[in-house]
Amino acid sequence: MDRKFLRCVHDGEVIKGYIEGDNVFPIQGEFWEDFEAAGGKFPVPEIEEWLPPVVPSKLIAIGLNYRAHAMETNFPIPEEPISFLKSTTSLTGHNTDIFYPVGLTHAVDYEAELAVVMGKYAYKVNEKEALDYVFGYTCANDVSARDIQKRDGQWMLAKSFNTFNPLGPWIVCGISPMDLRVVSRLNGETRQDSRTSDLIFSIPYLISFLSQVMPLLPGDVIITGTPSGIGRLKEGDNIEIEVEGIGTLSNTVKLP
Numbered sequence: 001m002d003r004k005f006l007r008c009v010h011d012g013e014v015i016k017g018y019i020e021g022d023n024v025f026p027i028q029g030e031f032w033e034d035f036e037a038a039g040g041k042f043p044v045p046e047i048e049e050w051l052p053p054v055v056p057s058k059l060i061a062i063g064l065n066y067r068a069h070a071m072e073t074n075f076p077i078p079e080e081p082i083s084f085l086k087s088t089t090s091l092t093g094h095n096t097d098i099f100y101p102v103g104l105t106h107a108v109d110y111e112a113e114l115a116v117v118m119g120k121y122a123y124k125v126n127e128k129e130a131l132d133y134v135f136g137y138t139c140a141n142d143v144s145a146r147d148i149q150k151r152d153g154q155w156m157l158a159k160s161f162n163t164f165n166p167l168g169p170w171i172v173c174g175i176s177p178m179d180l181r182v183v184s185r186l187n188g189e190t191r192q193d194s195r196t197s198d199l200i201f202s203i204p205y206l207i208s209f210l211s212q213v214m215p216l217l218p219g220d221v222i223i224t225g226t227p228s229g230i231g232r233l234k235e236g237d238n239i240e241i242e243v244e245g246i247g248t249l250s251n252t253v254k255l256p
């Protein structure tokens with residue numbers, strides 16, 4: 001299925017729908033249920049604002065899931081997944097601004113990541129069946145205030161500033177997450193370039209691991225870790241996250 005699921009603003013209204021060809025087809029209902037066409041269609045360039053493609057109950061992040069990245073940040077290689085929650089209000093869509101928290105941090109980094117969007121209630125699922133609970137995949141930027149992350153005992157605050165989690169542009173279904181290229185480009189220059197086959201803990205393992213503790217609900221998002229090559233963002237920067245088989249998420253850094 002080559003439908004790309006998204007949320008956006010069109011004619012001043014929030015639209016949930018999918019892109020097929022060059023058009024957006026609005027729907028009623030949830031992506032992961034038997035939704036109905038809401039009627040009509042409009043061309044993709046008429047999108048007024050790209051929104052995060054889902055509104056999750058939980059935005060779960062995995063830290064240090066690529067060896068080279070753990071080494072570049074001087075953290076030990078984890079023996080089990082390191083997880084933390086990000087505020088769902090950190091989510092923002094494609095082609096929006098990342099607001100720089102002036103006065104609160106002096107070290108804002110980008111992090112290219114594959115994001116998993118759950119499609120079914122998943123509680124205590126095993127690794128073999130874990131991917132059956134996934135709706136699809138999208139691109140994420142786990143923007144991080146590195147100075148706050150290092151002095152806080154938790155990572156939640158450093159990664160939960162408003163607009164610190166670009167997600168999108170859309171969700172793609174029916175692809176395997178096991179070996180996808182993950183790239184970031186800062187002002188057009190490639191900074192991160194790796195593959196999900198290099199993940200220390202695979203996507204099915206992560207879903208099973210997390211679901212032993214908390215039910216994962218449809219629409220919940222797991223961002224799965226970033227490869228080496230992270231770096232600083234400053235005002236005016238454009239940062240692109242591209243994941244193979246999905247697309248490119250582009251955002252610009254602005255002062256508030």
Ligand code: MG
Pocket residue numbers: 061062063064111113142225226
């Ligand atoms: Mg991260």
